[in-house]
Amino acid sequence: MLQQTRVESVSPYFQRWMEHFPTIQKLADAPLQEVLGVWEGLGYYSRARNLHLAARQVMAQGVAIPSTSRELRRLPGVGRYTAGAIASIAFGENVAALDGNIRRVLARLFNVDLPARSPQGEARLWELAEKYLPEGAAGDYNQALMDLGATICTPRLPQCAVCPIKEFCQAFQLGIQEQRPVSLPKQSIPHYQVAAAVMQRGGRYLITQRLLKGLLGGLWEFPGGKQEPNETLPECLARELQEELGIQIKVGEPLNVYRHAYTHFRVTVHTFLCQWQEGTPEPQLIQVQDLVWTEPGELANYPMGKVDRQIASQLVLGIPARDTEI
DNA sequence: CAGCCGTGGGT
DNA sequence: TACCCAAGGCT
Known part of the structure; x- marks a missing residue:
């Protein structure tokens, strides 16, 4: 649910979802129609279809949620970010999780001038996300960077004055924090x-x-x-x-x-x-x-x-x- | 791999 | 009003 969607938007949907589908079994057993109905309004409906499929896959394979990032990625709708986030936060695996917030924080911290959404930029940012992972605390580290990006290192008007890592931030030292991350040229929409x-x-x-x-x-x-x-x-x-x-x-x-x-x-x-x-x-x-x-x-x-x-x-x-x- | 894929809130 | 973009993944 949190893919490309803010916590504040997800929260009421998550509560209602867990009331409808308190177990993976219940989700797996539900008809698609009901699943989409509970998801209605959240958008990106392939997420609901994929989560439904993932629940059925988990039930078919042995009833337990995979506990490693490698196994999690085999589920439909679970990519590198989601697998890393679940594995590090829920299961303590020492693995990175690059989301929009961490992407922005790292682009500023290390003054990455490659477009963040370009293949080269993505590769560089994943590399940085992995480089300083603290062994045994990757989940806390990932969550801390996400929360820093969500609350202080915001897309516009970042609150650098109260940022706990401003002395290490290359973009801030250069005064170009609002020009990072570099975005791709926008295309007009019909x-x-x-x-x-x-x-x-x-x-x-x-x-x-x-x-x-x-x-x-x-x-x-x-x-x-x-x-x-x-x-x-x-x-x-x-x-x-x-x-x-x-x-x-x-x-x-x-x-x-x-x-x-x-x-x-x-x-x-x-x-x-x-x-x-x-x-x-x-x-x-x-x-x-x-x-x-x-x-x-x-x-x-x-x-x-x-x-x-x-x-x-x-x-x-x-x-x-x-x-x-x- | 570049283009698809929803909606809401903030500025 | 118009634009940005968010705890991304799939084809």
Whole structure:
């Protein structure tokens, strides 16, 4: 949960997670749907799918959590950092754990001028993270550097005046602490116009499950997709539902518009009230994992990303129920 | 290996 | 408002 996510964000999710899945066995036995539901809102949903798989792998292999960094790394979702953190903190192994905080602390302490996220920069920082590991106290050392980075050696406005190791900090001595770590040149992110269908049929609404890989994998959504050049939003919606579900629809009145920023792009989502055309083929699983016509009161049972949860919540509050007369 | 993969809070 | 980036891993 803590991968790329702050402790303050994780904390309530962790509490709830441990109530739902108090043992590895319970997690391994749970359906993916429930796992994603408890994870909903935390983002990077492959972490939930991988943790679920890891629990099943542990139960299949002998019921015990691996206790060495080498064995931990064989679990899906556990890379060099996570394996090092667990092995050093929980099992006392003398191994490094380079996270965003330690990366920043070491880049300043040793004035690393290679971009921290470049392959060369990563290699240098891992080397530094291993070089001063105190035998028998690697866990405390790793945690101390993480906490220093989280509280004092912050990305902006680091509190160098109260830093316990400022006399050893090369960047501070040179007065360039805010220019370390060096970051890679940023790339501009695209902005897409997206259309999503609120398909109404006899008091129920159509939601579809995304394929298990990729963005929001395994989560449910109101079907639709990105607008293409020289295409209106209603045309986009009709095309997308034909492609994904093989259905012909009537696009009705526009509903709400939502804006959202993902890691690598932004979207403006335009929702439309839609109808399935009587007498035409039923929805099929063409480019979706699954589909269901659900009542508004049951939407909460289907894990969704933020935008689709907002759309669903709006439905629960109520939109005009006039499907049978159109 | 460079590009993907969410969301929230801080500035 | 817009941008940064966080207890990274996978393909």
